[in-house]
Amino acid sequence: MNIDISEVANLPSRFGNFKVKAFKEGQKEHLVIYKDVLDDVPIVRVHSECLTGDAIGSMKCDCRDQLEYALKMAQEINGMVIYLRQEGRNIGLLNKINAYALQDKGLNTVEANHQLGFRADERTYEIVTYILHHFGIKKIKLLTNNPDKINSINDIEIVQRVPIIMEANKHNKDYLNIKKEKMGHLL
Ligand SMILES: [Zn+2]
Numbered sequence: 001m002n003i004d005i006s007e008v009a010n011l012p013s014r015f016g017n018f019k020v021k022a023f024k025e026g027q028k029e030h031l032v033i034y035k036d037v038l039d040d041v042p043i044v045r046v047h048s049e050c051l052t053g054d055a056i057g058s059m060k061c062d063c064r065d066q067l068e069y070a071l072k073m074a075q076e077i078n079g080m081v082i083y084l085r086q087e088g089r090n091i092g093l094l095n096k097i098n099a100y101a102l103q104d105k106g107l108n109t110v111e112a113n114h115q116l117g118f119r120a121d122e123r124t125y126e127i128v129t130y131i132l133h134h135f136g137i138k139k140i141k142l143l144t145n146n147p148d149k150i151n152s153i154n155d156i157e158i159v160q161r162v163p164i165i166m167e168a169n170k171h172n173k174d175y176l177n178i179k180k181e182k183m184g185h186l187l
Contacts, residue, residue: 045070
């Protein structure tokens with residue numbers, strides 16, 4: 001892997017003061033948001049970019065709520081959020097919007113991805129191990145509802161899975177059910 005790594009910078013945020021460091025992997029630029037002094041076994045959230053949710057406040061998914069929850073928790077207990085630029089479960093923004101258009105016609109999120117020729121989830125997590133090793137972290141508590149994430153983070157001891165508990169709204173209720181029933185998320 002050929003990765004460029006930025007300097008460390010301060011990032012005062014509405015969730016408190018963080019340090020940030022960027023990792024450039026080919027075309028993709030990821031961001032690590034973390035507390036200056038990390039917990040011995042820090043809580044880590046691996047968040048995949050969702051422009052419509054994170055930035056626009058879309059109600060079709062729970063990404064923004066999860067991101068805010070993770071940033072609050074990282075702030076409170078000296079953890080880290082690894083923000084990966086793999087939009088739309090890694091099919092990219094254009095394909096994701098096409099998948100949304102198919103959902104407008106009645107397909108669910110998994111069916112829409114399949115119709116476009118993608119798997120339900122195209123995300124990868126090799127970079128996570130690279131980033132954690134970079135910070136000298138060998139053990140983490142992983143903040144996730146997604147068991148695939150536990151299995152796809154190699155060479156790091158995950159001592160505990162910490163669930164994110166979110167309330168569904170009327171727009172994302174079906175999406176959350178599909179995540180649970182078709183994609184094995186532990187909700
Ligand atoms: Zn989302």
